Amino acid sequence: MSATSVATDGRIEWDRPARGRVGMFGLIAAEAGIFTIFVVAYLFYVGKSLTGPMPKDVLSVPVFFTICLLSSSLTIHLAAKALRRGTVRSFGILWFATISLGAAFLYGTAREWHRLIFDEGLTISTNLFGTTYYSLVGLHGFHVVVGLLALFVAMVFTFLGGVRAEHAERIDVLSLYWHFVDTVWIVVFTVVYVIGR
C-alpha cells in the first residue's frame, strides 16, 4: 500500500502519497457530497410538514447512543495505534470494543424507529418530516452497517491470526472511514435533534 520512496538512480528523491489513503479520502469526499444534499433537504424542509407528527412532539435526544458512537472513534484510534506497535492482542480487544459500540448505536436507532413507527405512527410516507428524517438518519445508519461489516471482516481475520503489524496501513485506511461515519453523525445529530427540533 505504501508507495513512498521508490528505488531510483539515487539522484532523485521520490515521495508520493499512499494510494489507499488518497482513495479513501476520495470516497469520503463523494459520501460527503451525498450527505450534504440530504442535510440541505432536511434543513430546507424543517417546519414545512403540512400534517403531524412534528419533530418536537416525537423526537427524544439519543444522548447515550451518541456517546457510544463517538467513543468508538477513540477505541478504533487506539486499536490502530496498538497494531502499529505490533500488539495484536490489545488491537483485537479495542477492535471488538469498537464493533460493540457501533452495534449499540444501531440498536439505539432501531429502538427509536420502532417507537416512532408503532407508538407515534410516523413512517417515511406520513409527512415531510418522516420522509426527510428516515432518509437522512437511515442513510447514516446504512453507512454504520457497511462500516460494521468491514470491521467485522477485519475482526474475523484477527481471530484467524491473519492481522499483523504490517497491516496497520490498511487498518488505518478503514479507520478513516469509521471516523467519517462518526463525524457525519455529529452533523446529523445537530441537524435533526438540535436545529430541527
Added chain:
Amino acid sequence: MSTESITWPRTAGESRSFVDHLHEWVVTVDHKRLGVLYVLYALVFLLIAGIEAIVIRIQLIRPHNDFVSPQVFNRMFTMHGTTMIFFVIMPVLFGFVNYLIPLMIGARDMAFPRLNAFSFWMTAFGGLLLYFSLIGANGLYGAGNAPDVGWFAYAPLTSRTFSVGHSTDFWTLSLLVSGFGSIGTAINIVATVLCMRCPGMTLAKMPLFAWLNLVMAGLVILCVSPLTAAQIMLLVDRYLGGHFFDTQAGGSAVIWMHFFWVFGHPEVYVLVLPAFAFASEIIPVFSRKPIFGYPVMVGATVAIGFISMSVWAHHMFTVGMSSAANNFFVISTMAIAVPTGIKIFNWLATMWGGKIEFKTPMLFCIAFLFQFLIAGLTGIMQGAAPFDWHLGNSYFVVAHFHYVIVGGILFCLFGAFYYWFPKMTGKMYSETLGKLHFWLFIVGFHLTFDFMHIPGLLGMPRRIYTYEPGRGWDTWNFIVTIGAFFQAAGILVFLGNLLWSYFRGKAAGSDPWDAWTLEWSTNSPPPAYNFASIPIVKSRRPLWDLKHPDDPDWKYE
C-alpha cells in the same frame, strides 16, 4: 528508454479461440483494455443516440410533420440527451483518460485496477438498464417504453401520478448505477495521478493532460454525488411514498432543479476539461512548440473547477429566484468566462509563431478553438438573467449547449481519436478519410447549430414535437435538419476510417508525431506492462530531453 520488451505470457502469435479472447476482455483489469472497452461501448451508444437525434430532426424538418407521435418524440429527446451525456461522452472520455493517464505519468496501471474494472461494468450495466426500459418498463411482457421526462426530469413529471409504469425508474436506476461507476473511476484517477507518477514527475512536471483530468476527477467526485443523492430521493418518493418533491405534501419541485443542476452544471466542466486536456496535448505537438503558459493553464483549470461549483442556478433564471440569487449566479457565470478565456489565449499563443502541421487532429482542435469561443459568447448572453428570460427554454439554449458539446467537446474528441489511434492500434489512420470526415462534419455542424440559434431567438421553444407554419421557423428548421445528415455522413466516414485503418492501415511506429510525452516512448500498441523499465523524467517533455540531449528542457524549466 522503454522500447525493450519483456517476455510476457501469451503474447501475439499464439492462436487462441474466440471464447478465450472474449474471456480475457471480460475479466481484464488492464487499464488499456478497459479504456478500449469504454471507447467501443461509447461508440455503440453514439450510433444509437445519433439515430435518436436524426429522428428528432426528421420530425421537425417541416411544420405539422407526423414522422413520429408526440409520445415517441418525448422519448426520443429524453433518451438522446441521457444517452449522449451519460453513456457516450462520459464513457468515451473515461476511456481515453484510463488509457492515457498511466502511460503519460510512467506507471504500469491505474492505482486500483479492480476498482477500474468494477467501474466500467457498472457504467456498462447502467446503459443496458436505460435501454432495457424499452422492454421492461410496463412489466416484463415486452410492452415497455422509454423514459419521457426529459434528461433533467423535472418534478412533478417524475411523480407516480404523471409517470405511470417503470420508465422513470429505469432512468433513475441507470443514472444511479452509472453514477457509482463514475465516482469509482474518479477516485481511481485522483489516486493514480497523485500516487503513481514515475520518479521525477513532480506535479509541476506532469503533462497538462494529467492535471486537467485530475481536476475533472475531483469535479466528478463533488458533482455526481449530489445526483446520486437526488436519485435516491426520487426513488424514495416513487417507491416508499416519500414527499421530497411532492408539492401537495409541502415538498418542493424547485429543490429538485437545484439538486439536479448542482450536478448538471459542473458536469459540463467534467465533460469539457478532458476535451481541454486533448487540445493541450495536440496543439503543442502540431505547432512544434511547448505549451504556452503551463502554470497559468494549471491555475485556470483549478479556478474553473472551483467556480463551476457555484454557477448551477443560471439554469433556473426563469424559475423566479430572488434578485440576490439571480445577481450571484449572473456574476459567477461571468466570472467563469475569465479562466476559460485565459485557456483560449494560451492555446492561440502556443500556435503563434509555431510551425503548424495541419493534420486531422490539429484541424479538429483549431475548429474547436473557434467554435468553443462562440459557444462561450452565447453562454455569456444567456448568463445575463434579463436576456435569459427571453431565451430560457428556447432553441437558442439547445443551440448553445450543442455548440459546447459538439463544437467544443466532440471536435476535441475526434482530434483525440485521430491523434492516439496510432498508439492504441499500432496502425496509421487514413489522412484522406480523416480530412473528409472533418469537412463533412464541420459543414454539418455549422448548418445545424449556427442556424438553430435563430428560431430560438424568434421564440421557438425546445421540446415541441411540431409547430405551426408561418412563424418564420420553417426554413431554419429545414436547414438544421439538412445539417444533421451531413454530420451523420461525417460520423459514418469516421467509423469507416477507424475500421479500415485498424485492418488495413500502415504500421505507425511508436512515435509517429515526433511527440514529447511518455506514452510515445513505448511500443504501439503498448505492451501489458506499459514500460519495460519505469522511466525517470526531469522535465515536462521527457521525450524532447531524450531526443535532444544537447538542448534538454530541464535546463530551462
